[in-house]
Amino acid sequence: MSDFPYVALETKGWRMAMGLRPLDLDHWLEVDERRDIELEQKRQLLDTAYDVVVATTPEGDEGSRELLAEVTSFLEAHQPDIAVDVRGDDHPLVAAARLVQEDLCVLVHSDVWRLQAACVCFPSRWNLASKLGTTLDDIHRPVPSYDVELSRPTNAFFERLKPERSFWRLNWTLIDSPALHQPTSARRSSHGDLADWFFRMERQTLRRLAHSDAIVFTIRNYVASAKELCDTHEEFGTTLLLNLDTAPDAMQSYKGWIGVADRLRASLGGASTN
Numbered sequence: 001m002s003d004f005p006y007v008a009l010e011t012k013g014w015r016m017a018m019g020l021r022p023l024d025l026d027h028w029l030e031v032d033e034r035r036d037i038e039l040e041q042k043r044q045l046l047d048t049a050y051d052v053v054v055a056t057t058p059e060g061d062e063g064s065r066e067l068l069a070e071v072t073s074f075l076e077a078h079q080p081d082i083a084v085d086v087r088g089d090d091h092p093l094v095a096a097a098r099l100v101q102e103d104l105c106v107l108v109h110s111d112v113w114r115l116q117a118a119c120v121c122f123p124s125r126w127n128l129a130s131k132l133g134t135t136l137d138d139i140h141r142p143v144p145s146y147d148v149e150l151s152r153p154t155n156a157f158f159e160r161l162k163p164e165r166s167f168w169r170l171n172w173t174l175i176d177s178p179a180l181h182q183p184t185s186a187r188r189s190s191h192g193d194l195a196d197w198f199f200r201m202e203r204q205t206l207r208r209l210a211h212s213d214a215i216v217f218t219i220r221n222y223v224a225s226a227k228e229l230c231d232t233h234e235e236f237g238t239t240l241l242l243n244l245d246t247a248p249d250a251m252q253s254y255k256g257w258i259g260v261a262d263r264l265r266a267s268l269g270g271a272s273t274n
């Protein structure tokens with residue numbers, strides 16, 4: 001676990017922020033040793049639950065075709081050892097999603113920016129079908145305080161995003177299952193101690209495609225045992241507790257964190273005296 005790539009937590013406590021950083025397109029997508037496992041999982045989901053993991057409209061087709069071309073040329077340039085097999089009978093977005101560990105979303109501007117095509121095999125407790133065709137504000141409706149804190153800057157960012165300058169951001173959560181595919185929003189009540197919780201980091205990228213003018217949003221998930229991160233990263237446990245404690249009640253409830261900090265505190269205290 002010492003090589004878990006993104007542990008970043010706010011050291012000053014809970015904060016909801018855009019947190020956008022400039023993205024060098026040479027690092028657009030990330031390939032690691034879990035590629036075969038995750039792509040096999042995608043293959044199985046596409047076979048058994050296609051309508052849960054794929055949602056498309058004709059408005060998203062042009063952007064999807066350009067996205068597939070971008071994904072294949074990225075892999076050819078940066079991962080020359082990977083065989084880039086594109087299935088001709090797939091929707092281009094699905095063909096692209098089969099090649100990379102990321103989930104892929106295409107947003108197209110009509111009256112406003114709307115989600116018009118997506119292949120999301122690894123959702124973090126949200127339902128893709130309900131978001132298709134909707135706006136950034138509607139997509140984020142369940143997120144407490146998004147409307148007052150992030151709606152305006154996020155919409156403005158989408159208006160300004162240019163093909164020459166791409167961005168990335170991180171979004172973390174603490175979750176009671178290591179499964180990558182979590183499509184239901186039901187949040188179970190807190191249970192268990194540290195060993196039952198998992199730190200889930202989403203690395204997200206945002207880029208505007210030059211020809212179709214669509215915006216591509218990619219989501220790559222990294223999951224690690226909270227216990228192992230506490231054991232291997234100094235300060236992780238205390239910073240995690242600080243973030244849980246200082247998250248507003250509505251956010252704790254949205255995330256399923258009510259009562260969790262106290263349980264973790266107990267097991268962290270136990271761990272540190274051993």
Ligand code: HEM
Pocket residue numbers: 016017018105107115125126127131139140142143150154157171172173217
């Ligand atoms: C600058 C761009 C964006 C920002 C700042 C942003 C921010 C956020 C934040 C803070 C959350 C709460 C996550 C949590 O900790 O649980 C969230 C959730 C979410 N975001 Fe975004 N987001 C952005 C772009 C997008 C885009 C382009 C999509 C398109 C699919 C998207 C889809 C979602 C979904 C589906 C959720 C979960 C909502 C639910 O619970 O139903 N986000 N986002």
